[in-house]
Amino acid sequence: MASVLLDAGACNGCGRCAEICPVDVLRMDAATGRARVAYPDDCSGCHFCAQECPTKCITIDDRRETDGVSIYDRLGIADNWKS
Amino acid sequence: MTILKVDKTLDTDVLVIGGGLAGCWAALRARQAGARTLLVDKGYISRAGCSPMSGGVMTAPTADDDLDVWAGEVVERGGYMNNQEHLEAFLPDMMAIVQEIDAMGPVIIRDREGKIRRLASRGMMNVRCLQFNPKETMTLMRRRVESVGCEVMDRVHILELLRDQDGAVSGALGLFVRSGEICRIHAGAVVIASGPLNIKGRNMADNVGADGHALAWRVGAELSDMEFAFGGTFSLMQRQYKFPAYNIALGHGAQLINAQGERFMERYDPERMERGELPQVIAAFLNENLCGRGPVYIDLRHADNHLVDDLRAVRGSIWADELTTGRIKDYRERPILIEPQWTVWSHRAGIRIGLDCSATADGLYAAGSVVKIEAVGTHASAGVPVGFACVSGARAGASAAAFAKGRGAPAGSMADQVEPVLARLAAASAATGGATPNSIYRTLRETLGTPLDCMVLSAERIAQIRARLDGLHEELGEAGAADPHEMVKLEEARNFVEAFGVTMASAAERTESRESFFRRDYPDTDNINWFCWHVARLDAAGPVLRRVPVPLETYKRKPLNLPARHLSTIGHNLQEALNGQRIA
Secondary structure (H helix, E strand, O other): EEEEEHHHHHOOOOHHHHHOOOEEEEEEEEOOOOEEOOOHHHOOOOOOHHHHHHHHHHOEOOOOOOOOOHHHHHHOOOOOOOO | OOOOOOOEEEEEEEEEEEEOOOHHHHHHHHHHHOOOEEOOOOOOOOOOOOOOOOOOEEEOOOOOOOOOHHHHHHHHHOOOOOHHHHHHHHHHHHHHHHHHHHHOOEEEOOOOOOOOOEEEEEOOOEEEEEEEEEHHHHHHHHHHHHHOEEEEOEEEEEEEEOOOOOOOOEEEEEEEEOOOEEEEEEEEEEEEOOOOOOOOOOOOOOOOOOOHHHHHHHOOEEOOOHHHHOOOOOEEEEOOOOOOOOHHHHOOOOOOOOOOOOHHHHOOOOOHHHHHHHHHHHHHHHHHHHOOOOOOEEEEEOOOOHHHHHHHHHHHHHHHHHHOOOOOOOOOOOEEEEEEOOOOOOOHHOOOOOOOOOOOOOOEEEOOOHHOOOOOOOOOOHHHHHHHHHHHHHHHHHHHHHHHHHHHOOOOOHHHHHHHHHHHHHHHHOOOOOOOOOHHHHHHHHHHHOOOHOOOOOOHHHHHHHHHHHHHHHHOOOOOOOOOHHHHHHHHHHHHHHHHHHHHHHHHHHOOEOOOOOOEOEEEEEHHHHHEEEEEEEEEOEEEEEEEEEHHHOOOOOOOOOOOOEEEEHHOOOHHHHHOOOOO
């Protein structure tokens, strides 16, 4: 549904993102002491991790996948706005 | 992974499941009543569930409001299907709770004169909302719950409720999401505050599902009006990014227009326009598209200048950035394409509670959006569940504390109930090659289909969905989970399939259309047979459904004229498409 992109090199290991992620996507890596994206499929794009990261090393790509259930896809309707 | 034994045992007076607004208020009041209180959530309390992600709108009275005027409008807009006894009890509670939240910290948004800013509530003329910062409010709630001495445990997923020999709920079995350990929790009373029904992978508030509904169902508690948890559960969002700020945008002058630039809601609901109940607006949206006038846009070109500031105040930078960083094309230059997206709106449906927030199972209480909010009838606007979460949570916590105190500590291993759960987890740990949680959710999303497939039901469509659910039930028996994280997802999927089965069983029975629920084979609202709450309970033979009449004769407010039968609003809004055979 969304992708969490983590610049592990910029992570300071504070652990806040792994603490708060509502869907348990982020974990702390015991070997490196830094955050890692443990369950990338489950990101729901809430942005909480990115908002609270002190080093701003997380970005969320929340382009919505319509998963084949968009009414516009079904009806073949496109954005045709002419100003 | 091996999960085969109970690793630890905990003991408390009141166990609260779910750490959103409802759960935090429940824990707070239970503790204030002197009960030892344990609050658990499968996420991190203050960042889990719907509450920190809500739109920041709360329909709640303040000291300036006339509660009698409020109650009158809520009942009228609720189609007189309200539980007026609940409504009259909850409204003053809500006024007091707003003051209590306001005293906790600067989270309620104020105007330049320093007064709480009020907005008209969607679909209402007199009833008003206030705005608050949901995330900051939840930070304060957590701090407060901890400060009064509640025990708070994050990342615990509740697998099953446990009952004593008399059948009263006496605790639960939990799974630590990160370690995979199992805990047995003895409790004198349990409050379920796990949020609304949600299908995973469709919504930002994605750690809510149907756990609470299923837990209550399996111990024999009643679920009410479950068919309303389905067809109308959509909000209008920008297509590519998550811009779910429909309510806030409307408050700043947003309009819906079709491809010809026409403000089409004038034709459907000239009085309220875009501010009518969302299912009715979604039905109009679908009709416009089906009849060749789509796509539909949200037009912010003439929105006032406070829109971006307001978005930022409520949700930090998330939604404001969508508009200001160029990810969405300039909203001052062109309208934004919008479409219905599945959301969590099941306060129309859920666990049936009494005035003290007790569920219909001894020792069990429920609060927030896992509950059918009888007080508001068929009315639904975005701010209603938030206000109700606070007051029902507070009531449930106090009631649960009183129940636990009168009962004494339940004991015993309840091994007969624990063993089947451990066996279920062990089987899933060992399974290979079968379905996975992700494949189950994919099938569910495909089965539910587009908003049109969800909104327009029929005997045939309901039977098709039920057949798919039967298939999924079988797949779940073979499904595997590689680690505790996946195990939680699998358990969530099991719970969703079970609760959704109740939704479809209820839908199959309801031979009419009403508010968010629409059947093309029964397009009329039928007040002779269906002016009632539709209650389901699990019996030894399976789900049993019954109709509980709304006791209008005992209520203060009565309709002047209740037509025996009329075309439902969704039927009205979709009439052109249905008549033109534009719906397959």
